[in-house]
Amino acid sequence: MKVAFVTSYYEGSQLDAVTTSFFKHVVADLSKAGHQTVVFALGDNDFDDPDGKVVCRKGDLARYNNLHSLACFPVFSWVFSRAYETYRAHKKSLADYGPDVVLCVKAIDGMFWSCFENLPVALMSVTPQFEIMRENFDGNLNPVDTSLVTAVETAAIRAMSAVGCPSENMRRIFIDVAKVPEERTQLYSTAVEPQEQPPAWDGKKGEPHIVYVGTQERYKGIDVLVDAIPELVKLFPEALFTVAGESPPLFGETVPYRDKLRQKLADLDRYVEWLPALNANQRASLLCSADIAVFPFRYCGCMYHVAEALSLGTAVVTSRVGTLAECLDDGVEALLVEPGCHHSLATAIADLSNDAARRAEMSRSARDYIRKHHAKDDAVADVVRLCVNAIENSNNGAADAPLKYWIAALEDFCDKPYLPDLLNDAYAKGFAAGVASVPAPGRSVFSLKR
Numbered sequence: 001m002k003v004a005f006v007t008s009y010y011e012g013s014q015l016d017a018v019t020t021s022f023f024k025h026v027v028a029d030l031s032k033a034g035h036q037t038v039v040f041a042l043g044d045n046d047f048d049d050p051d052g053k054v055v056c057r058k059g060d061l062a063r064y065n066n067l068h069s070l071a072c073f074p075v076f077s078w079v080f081s082r083a084y085e086t087y088r089a090h091k092k093s094l095a096d097y098g099p100d101v102v103l104c105v106k107a108i109d110g111m112f113w114s115c116f117e118n119l120p121v122a123l124m125s126v127t128p129q130f131e132i133m134r135e136n137f138d139g140n141l142n143p144v145d146t147s148l149v150t151a152v153e154t155a156a157i158r159a160m161s162a163v164g165c166p167s168e169n170m171r172r173i174f175i176d177v178a179k180v181p182e183e184r185t186q187l188y189s190t191a192v193e194p195q196e197q198p199p200a201w202d203g204k205k206g207e208p209h210i211v212y213v214g215t216q217e218r219y220k221g222i223d224v225l226v227d228a229i230p231e232l233v234k235l236f237p238e239a240l241f242t243v244a245g246e247s248p249p250l251f252g253e254t255v256p257y258r259d260k261l262r263q264k265l266a267d268l269d270r271y272v273e274w275l276p277a278l279n280a281n282q283r284a285s286l287l288c289s290a291d292i293a294v295f296p297f298r299y300c301g302c303m304y305h306v307a308e309a310l311s312l313g314t315a316v317v318t319s320r321v322g323t324l325a326e327c328l329d330d331g332v333e334a335l336l337v338e339p340g341c342h343h344s345l346a347t348a349i350a351d352l353s354n355d356a357a358r359r360a361e362m363s364r365s366a367r368d369y370i371r372k373h374h375a376k377d378d379a380v381a382d383v384v385r386l387c388v389n390a391i392e393n394s395n396n397g398a399a400d401a402p403l404k405y406w407i408a409a410l411e412d413f414c415d416k417p418y419l420p421d422l423l424n425d426a427y428a429k430g431f432a433a434g435v436a437s438v439p440a441p442g443r444s445v446f447s448l449k450r
Helices: 018-032 061-068 074-097 107-115 129-136 143-159 168-176 222-235 257-271 280-289 304-311 322-327 342-353 356-373 376-395 404-414 420-429 431-437
Strands: 002-007 036-043 047-049 054-058 101-104 121-124 162-165 185-187 209-213 240-244 272-275 292-295 316-319 335-337
Touching: 002 018, 002 074, 002 107, 018 036, 018 376, 036 074, 054 074, 074 107, 074 143, 101 107, 101 376, 107 121, 107 143, 121 376, 162 168, 162 376, 168 185, 168 322, 185 376, 209 222, 209 280, 209 304, 222 240, 222 257, 222 342, 240 257, 240 280, 257 272, 280 304, 292 304, 292 342, 304 316, 304 356, 316 322, 316 342, 335 342, 342 356
Parallel strands: 002 036, 002 101, 036 054, 101 121, 121 162, 162 185, 209 240, 209 292, 240 272, 292 316, 316 335
Antiparallel strands: 047 054
16 A cells, blocks of 8 residues: 655654654554555655655745735634645655555645545544644634634545544544544554663753653643742752743744743743753653653643653653543543643642652553553554545545635635735734734635636
8 A cells, every 4th residue: 555644744854853753653654564655744844854755845835925924814824825835845746656545644734635636535633723723822712713724624624535533532523523424433543662761861850850742832731831830849949840842933923932931930930941842762861851741731632742751651740631531540640630720730740749659650550551552563553444444435435525616716815915014014913913904805715716
């Protein structure tokens, strides 16, 4: 089977953040199982990685400046323009490759290949973009943007030939809310291979040493950890909080979220070590040096970040949400706390910091859990079955009708710049300025390209 793994989010030639590690695991596992797999990616730079079977192209996102800079549609602008640019950059090379199936982790990344190329598309769902948007905006939602993202992403999910879900919880969301036919969905697991003896961490340590790994966004709850720090440093004046990961500005903002958090901490920022994204070996070293790894998510679609920490035997405190609440037993593999509650998070961290025996017991349970539920052979079989289902459903005509004409209308809109300088300025000023100052486009987005 020839698989094209398509993604509009790849960390350039860095190849080291958690999301990229997830892609590399899937590709390597499929290849070892005898399937030919190439990653077609949009990233920060042009590069080919023959060993990793990656073809990455730097997207020309400037040509969508009119859409990408609309302050009233920041999330849709980012999601749609990246997905379309990935399609444009790889259309010819993917056609030359001739895949049996396209595999993706974001529905909008897959919809162009389904709609325009009539290829079977298998979705390994991670986290719906409209859920990320809902949590990152903290209720300050632009209703047009919300509706647009939700509608487009839901339609894209329906257009998939097969949808893989990491938990029954998410599967029910797709079936009951997105109205995806039940027979087109299935559960899947991801392979996590623990490193038995990672190199020693040569960075700072604290007593206790608390670690957060991942992108710094509201939906991942990094602000909840920051709010818990004042309470924790009163109990542990020698504590160190290491935060490793990228920190892009949230949608509609120009300041990195990390900078806002540091301003909030003020003098307490000296307790925090802020690191960039780390490669897999560096993450393993850091997590093994930690007393506790903290993942205070407000929403969780895929638990890959948490599973990586569990595989290393790190004691974990995380939120009782989504896949985590469904798959982990509170107090056994991890401590589960209420999402968004910094006091509950601080209490759990403090209790676990004072109980070395409990941390050791949880470490053993965590490793056992990973060996049982994230075994490589099982995970590979799940992905292969998902791809085969996508091919069979496509051949049987089981997928919904393409969204070709509606998407073509948006493509038509993207191709025409509408006063980009004014729009860039409006975007920088935020929602209110955007809605007030963005001029009406010269043509309708509903004019279908035929």
